Amino acid sequence: MTDPLRPADHADADEAGITQPALGVVGWLRWGWRQLTSMRTALVLLLLLAIAAVPGSLVPQRSADPNGVRQYFVDNPDLAPVLDNLSLFDVYTSPWFSAIYILLFISLVGCVIPRTKHHYKAMRAQPPRTPARLSRLEAHRSEILESQDDTDAAATAAAAIEAAQQQLRKAGYRVARYDTAKALSVSAERGYLRETGNLVFHASLVGVLLAVGIGGGFTYTGQTVIIEGRTWVNTMLDYTSFNPGRFVDEEALQPYALTLDDFSLSYVTPGQQGAGQAGDFVAHLTTQFPDADASQGEVRVNHPLEIAGDRVYLMGNGYAPSITIRDADGEVVFSEPVPFLPQDNNMTSQGVVKVPDGLRDQVGLVGFFYPTAQELTNGAFTSVYGDLEYPMLTFWVYSGDLGINDGVPRSVYTLDPSEMTQLAGGDSGVDSLELKPGETVDLPDGLGTITFENEAPDGAAGFQDSVKRYVSLSIHRDASATWVLVFAVLALAGLLAALFVPRRRMWVKATTQGHTVHLEYAGLARGEDPSLDAAVEQFAQRHLASLADPSRLDSRTAQDPVADNGRVRDSNPESTPDVD
Amino acid sequence: MPDATPLTLDDVSVLLVWTAIAIYALAFVAYAVDLARRGAVAVDEKDAAAKGAGVRQRELVNAGGASSRAGIVEQLRAQEAASEEALKAPVGRRARLVWARIGTSLTVLGFLFHLGADVTRGIAAGRVPWSNMYEFALTGTLLIVAVYLGVLFRYDLRFLGTFITGLVVVLLGGTAIWFYTDIVPLMDPLKSVWLVIHVFVASLATALFALAFGLSVLQLMQARRERRVAIAARAHDDAGNAETDAGARAAAPAKTGPAFLQTLPSADALESLAYRFAILGFIFWTFTLIAGSIWANDAWGRYWGFDTKEVWTFVIWVLYAGYIHARATRGWRGARSAWLSIIGFTAVIFNFTIVNMFFKGLHAYSGLS
Ligand code: HEM
Numbered sequence: 001m002t003d004p005l006r007p008a009d010h011a012d013a014d015e016a017g018i019t020q021p022a023l024g025v026v027g028w029l030r031w032g033w034r035q036l037t038s039m040r041t042a043l044v045l046l047l048l049l050a051i052a053a054v055p056g057s058l059v060p061q062r063s064a065d066p067n068g069v070r071q072y073f074v075d076n077p078d079l080a081p082v083l084d085n086l087s088l089f090d091v092y093t094s095p096w097f098s099a100i101y102i103l104l105f106i107s108l109v110g111c112v113i114p115r116t117k118h119h120y121k122a123m124r125a126q127p128p129r130t131p132a133r134l135s136r137l138e139a140h141r142s143e144i145l146e147s148q149d150d151t152d153a154a155a156t157a158a159a160a161i162e163a164a165q166q167q168l169r170k171a172g173y174r175v176a177r178y179d180t181a182k183a184l185s186v187s188a189e190r191g192y193l194r195e196t197g198n199l200v201f202h203a204s205l206v207g208v209l210l211a212v213g214i215g216g217g218f219t220y221t222g223q224t225v226i227i228e229g230r231t232w233v234n235t236m237l238d239y240t241s242f243n244p245g246r247f248v249d250e251e252a253l254q255p256y257a258l259t260l261d262d263f264s265l266s267y268v269t270p271g272q273q274g275a276g277q278a279g280d281f282v283a284h285l286t287t288q289f290p291d292a293d294a295s296q297g298e299v300r301v302n303h304p305l306e307i308a309g310d311r312v313y314l315m316g317n318g319y320a321p322s323i324t325i326r327d328a329d330g331e332v333v334f335s336e337p338v339p340f341l342p343q344d345n346n347m348t349s350q351g352v353v354k355v356p357d358g359l360r361d362q363v364g365l366v367g368f369f370y371p372t373a374q375e376l377t378n379g380a381f382t383s384v385y386g387d388l389e390y391p392m393l394t395f396w397v398y399s400g401d402l403g404i405n406d407g408v409p410r411s412v413y414t415l416d417p418s419e420m421t422q423l424a425g426g427d428s429g430v431d432s433l434e435l436k437p438g439e440t441v442d443l444p445d446g447l448g449t450i451t452f453e454n455e456a457p458d459g460a461a462g463f464q465d466s467v468k469r470y471v472s473l474s475i476h477r478d479a480s481a482t483w484v485l486v487f488a489v490l491a492l493a494g495l496l497a498a499l500f501v502p503r504r505r506m507w508v509k510a511t512t513q514g515h516t517v518h519l520e521y522a523g524l525a526r527g528e529d530p531s532l533d534a535a536v537e538q539f540a541q542r543h544l545a546s547l548a549d550p551s552r553l554d555s556r557t558a559q560d561p562v563a564d565n566g567r568v569r570d571s572n573p574e575s576t577p578d579v580d
Numbered sequence: 581m582p583d584a585t586p587l588t589l590d591d592v593s594v595l596l597v598w599t600a601i602a603i604y605a606l607a608f609v610a611y612a613v614d615l616a617r618r619g620a621v622a623v624d625e626k627d628a629a630a631k632g633a634g635v636r637q638r639e640l641v642n643a644g645g646a647s648s649r650a651g652i653v654e655q656l657r658a659q660e661a662a663s664e665e666a667l668k669a670p671v672g673r674r675a676r677l678v679w680a681r682i683g684t685s686l687t688v689l690g691f692l693f694h695l696g697a698d699v700t701r702g703i704a705a706g707r708v709p710w711s712n713m714y715e716f717a718l719t720g721t722l723l724i725v726a727v728y729l730g731v732l733f734r735y736d737l738r739f740l741g742t743f744i745t746g747l748v749v750v751l752l753g754g755t756a757i758w759f760y761t762d763i764v765p766l767m768d769p770l771k772s773v774w775l776v777i778h779v780f781v782a783s784l785a786t787a788l789f790a791l792a793f794g795l796s797v798l799q800l801m802q803a804r805r806e807r808r809v810a811i812a813a814r815a816h817d818d819a820g821n822a823e824t825d826a827g828a829r830a831a832a833p834a835k836t837g838p839a840f841l842q843t844l845p846s847a848d849a850l851e852s853l854a855y856r857f858a859i860l861g862f863i864f865w866t867f868t869l870i871a872g873s874i875w876a877n878d879a880w881g882r883y884w885g886f887d888t889k890e891v892w893t894f895v896i897w898v899l900y901a902g903y904i905h906a907r908a909t910r911g912w913r914g915a916r917s918a919w920l921s922i923i924g925f926t927a928v929i930f931n932f933t934i935v936n937m938f939f940k941g942l943h944a945y946s947g948l949s
Binding site: 006009010011012039040042043046047049050053054056057058060061063064065068091092212221268273274277279280281300301302303304311313315474476478481484485488489491492495496499528530 | 762763764765766767768769771772852855856859862863866867870873874875877878879880881882883884885886887888891892894895898899901902905906907908909910911912913920935939940
């Protein structure tokens with residue numbers, strides 16, 4: 001009795017494992033396929049998958065932590081290339097990891113398809129013939145009913161089986177009668193949902209994998225930075241980086257524009273626990289579609305902005321000091337806010353200004369920005385608070401070749417000084433430049449001047465709003481996420497059914513002997529079923545009670561079957577005292 | 581100075597934590613005494629039975645070396661049946677194990693203090709008390725005890741009391757010593773309903789896995805004992821057939837592990853109980869995985885990115901899927917599958933401690949520095 005179909009090495013299967021194949025290619029292929037779709041293989045592959053996933057948490061991964069990988073190469077110059085050859089920086093796309101999960105899923109499909117066919121048939125089949133000796137089953141009850149004479153006994157038996165059949169059907173069992181000359185019986189089976197759940201669960205895992213795999217091709221993520229007051233347009237030109245899936249058409253991005261009106265946040269004030277911690281970040285945006293009115297939107301952490309099927313995430317924020325550089329004649333050669341990258345919790349930030357044209361030489365400045373500057377004992381500065389209490393900007397100045405004319409893209413956040421001479425700061429012998437908002441100082445060597453513009457409205461007290469903020473946003477289009485979620489939820493639902501719906505068979509048999517009727521109840525668990533015994537017991541109780549008083553068949557459903565134990569059990573139907 | 585600073589609510593919470601730890605430690609002692617006494621009682625009973633059986637055995641042997649082996653195995657089966665009955669006995673009809681009762685009463689008392697600590701911490705912080713590592717541990721251990729006490733209404737699992745209270749004393753003690761963090765406002769990414777759901781359900785799953793783990797360990801010990809009893813029985817049989825005296829010597833108790841095992845359910849019964857807790861835990865873990873992905877999709881812009889914590893959540897999920905499979909695979913049911921349950925829970929603890937503290941990743945919310 002091994003339906004539902006199980007792999008041959010399932011614990012419930014009664015074949016003696018997988019036998020050696022008959023010689024011949026087909027024989028071997030069939031044998032191999034049976035190996036691959038066996039429970040043992042599935043189990044081994046599952047365990048391998050678990051083990052194979054671990055290294056990805058020990059070694060930084062290019063997908064999750066590219067900087068970590070770079071650092072790893074710096075820290076372990078000998079080891080890193082070896083690990084790289086083993087794909088240990090790309091574990092989850094590595095050949096060996098892929099091999100494991102692909103084999104697992106082939107095994108899964110090979111397992112699920114025949115079982116689905118089989119299950120489909122099983123759901124249509126009659127419950128199995130009543131076993132000859134019910135008393136050999138694990139859950140079994142029996143009962144003797146006395147009648148006045150033989151005819152009466154036959155009628156009692158027929159009525160009992162009829163009632164049992166009804167009762168079983170009501171309880172959700174599929175039933176079939178198997179009557180012989182000697183005995184009447186009803187055979188019943190329930191819990192097909194268990195197998196359905198199992199199949200839905202496994203099939204949904206395939207669904208998840210396909211949704212991730214196929215959906216990934218239509219997914220893209222792009223990053224950008226918007227400074228307060230500026231507008232960003234959703235075209236390739238405006239992205240700082242863009243990772244498209246295979247089937248993404250880069251020319252067909254949704255046409256919209258985002259303007260950062262304001263970036264607001266709050267700080268835990270000094271004197272409180274967690275002082276200086278920033279939070280409640282909100283990017284207030286104006287969104288604009290062509291030929292439509294502008295509307296307002298917000299992006300917060302945990303609350304991306306949904307726009308035209310894209311989702312816009314707030315990934316970071318920082319200060320973008322506005323800098324103006326003039327040449328020796330006072331002509332403006334550079335004037336814009338420059339995003340500085342935060343380096344610590346108090347927003348000490350680093351940034352680079354490159355002036356390729358307009359001055360005598362190409363000039364590069366490496367700067368630090370301190371929203372609340374404090375001088376350390378060694379003369380260096382640090383920021384002690386994230387908000388603009390006492391902002392200060394310092395610069396080292398280089399002149400020479402910026403190295404940006406050769407067409408190789410360079411990060412706007414780093415400067416390569418190898419072809420340049422240092423004119424101020426560091427070991428140059430000239431003090432680094434120091435500026436507060438609104439101040440202008442001379443560049444060294446008579447190159448010109450530099451101004452740290454104060455962006456605060458005229459007449460504002462203090463330094464609030466003196467420096468613009470920027471946000472870094474991540475724009476995603478993920479066609480697969482919804483499907484992944486649908487399949488994941490299906491899998492969970494299937495799992496619930498597969499693990500908690502009891503699948504069992506139940507038989508009730510009435511054997512007449514003279515004027516006595518021998519009633520037997522038996523149950524058989526198909527799979528894990530801790531409550532089988534109780535179920536058979538309860539069924540017998542209700543059945544016997546309904547024989548005593550047929551009108552109670554329905555009304556007793558909610559009653560505790562154990563409460564009136566004994567009283568019903570060993571009495572004959574005619575003389576059963578009223579239990580209510 | 582000391583009497584000048586009033587106690588803050590958080591200080592009260594810490595005091596309650598330490599009180600709870602002390603009470604759990606006492607409960608642990610009581611439960612340990614209970615196990616020792618169960619063992620002693622079992623040995624006494626066996627001796628008494630052996631005296632009676634000895635006479636009969638000699639008769640049987642004299643009558644032609646009949647089945648004394650069957651006798652020993654029968655005795656084992658009878659013990660098993662009795663302890664399975666006891667396992668499922670309703671609360672009112674349980675064995676009067678005085679020390680186990682003391683243990684349970686103390687556990688309940690410790691739980692109340694522990695609950696008080698958790699609630700006061702939550703009130704002091706003004707949010708759910710599972711937002712950093714200290715608080716997860718506080719709530720997670722609370723749930724372990726809650727699930728254990730809840731299960732006691734259904735099954736007499738008091739033999740797991742030493743394990744549960746011992747585990748909680750170690751975890752909660754370690755938490756109070758190493759993980760304590762001041763209350764600070766939540767970081768933005770944690771301001772989400774998913775914090776409430778995802779972390780709570782994960783803790784619940786952990787509690788269920790802990791029970792499954794305890795049962796799996798006992799299952800292995802019990803299986804070993806059963807094997808040894810069977811071997812002893814066979815040896816006794818062989819020897820008994822050869823010579824009565826030698827038979828008696830061979831029947832002298834072989835080493836079968838701690839005596840209290842004789843009062844516990846059979847390895848099979850422990851296994852199916854462990855399985856039931858594990859599948860419940862697995863369901864919750866699956867939910868944790870899904871809820872976490874939904875949250876990650878809102879917070880980080882992708883539902884899955886193999887961040888270290890995600891990796892470990894996945895590894896644990898796959899390990900327990902493996903465990904469930906193993907139970908259904910011929911040759912793996914029994915001891916081998918039990919090992920998977922043990923490895924699974926080890927991974928859970930590893931994920932909670934080592935991964936949180938030392939692995940770099942986006943889930944940087946331990947609050948430890
Ligand atoms: C992605 C890999 C897999 C995972 C995560 C997985 C997970 C599970 C889980 C959680 C269960 C228990 C719930 C239930 O009964 O439905 C289960 C049961 C089962 N799985 Fe899988 N499975 C995987 C692959 C496979 C494969 C490849 C096979 C075929 C060899 C298979 C065959 C079965 C069978 C027959 C059961 C029922 C066990 C029983 O009778 O209790 N599974 N699986």
